[in-house]
Amino acid sequence: MSMLEFLHSIMSTHAPGVKMVIADFGGTGVDTAKLPAIAAALTKQAQQHFALPPPYGYGISATIRAGSGPHDVQPDEWVIGLLSKADQPDALGYHDETPNGKPLIKVFPLLLDAQDPDGLSVTISHEVCEALADPNGARAAQSRDGKFWAYEVCDAVEATSYLIDGIKVSNFVLPPYFEPVKKLTGLKLDWMGLCKHPLEILPGGYGQWFDPSKGWTMVQHAERAPQKYRAELIRLGLKGRTGRRQEAFPIEKR
DSSP: OOHHHHHHHHHTTSOOOEEEEEEEOSSSOOOGGGHHHHHHHHHHIIIIIITSOTTSSOSOOEEEEEOSSTTOOOTTEEEEEEOSSOSSTTOOEEEEEOTTSOEEEEEOHHHHHHHOTTOHHHHHHHHHHHHHHSTTSOOEEEOTTSOEEEOOSSGGGTTOEEEETTEEEEOOBOHHHHSOOSOOTTOOSBTTSOOOSTTOOOTTOEEEEEETTTEEEEEEOSSSOOOHHHHHHHHTTBOTTSOBOSSOOOEEEO
16 A cells, blocks of 8 residues: 555545535526535545645645535635625635634636636635635745745646546645655655646746745746736736735746
8 A cells, every 4th residue: 555545544534624615605607506516526635635644735624515605604614705796806716814814715706707717616626725725824935045935835836737526626736845855755746746846836827935125026937927817916916816915026937
């Protein structure tokens, strides 16, 4: 039995972890009959992939269900709200927090239909992973050169996805991507095994690092930048599919 098979076997009985609910607030054009299958695939991703202990995952699990509407929300659940109108210019989705500090995910399906027709499940998956890794958008990892990288686990690989039971979910980077170990033998930097070195930006992805003397800098792939709407969100100081940063920042290509 391989190490990953062993970890999958011991994680099969773990606690459900964070509870989340997908709530359609109406006017989104979403076929709600498809939401239970999306929720089931996201739960598998959270429990069988994301929740593996470091360095193979983040050790954080979640159970996601499809609610019957905006009023079908339990007090202990994080809301994944499907909304008809974006409250940030051209945003497809991002994670934020409620006034009392509970993580809140917002997704805008009508804009997804126009910009990314197959992206609903991928966008929700992206936000679920990033909300689990950094619930309040405050974490950063310091690299060996002293830069602080925003702890966004999907941005660098966001143009890549994989299937769970026929549902597309987002790829995500793994802890060694931010916290390099001396030997990477047998370890991956992202779930799909596409990154070859720590802090690599895959085509169509981006990252953000902070230097106290320079502020925030966005890094994008030199040959394939994020989609146009993503770059505009970054220019405005937003974190793409994720929450907000308070400063707009220059772009570095690599």
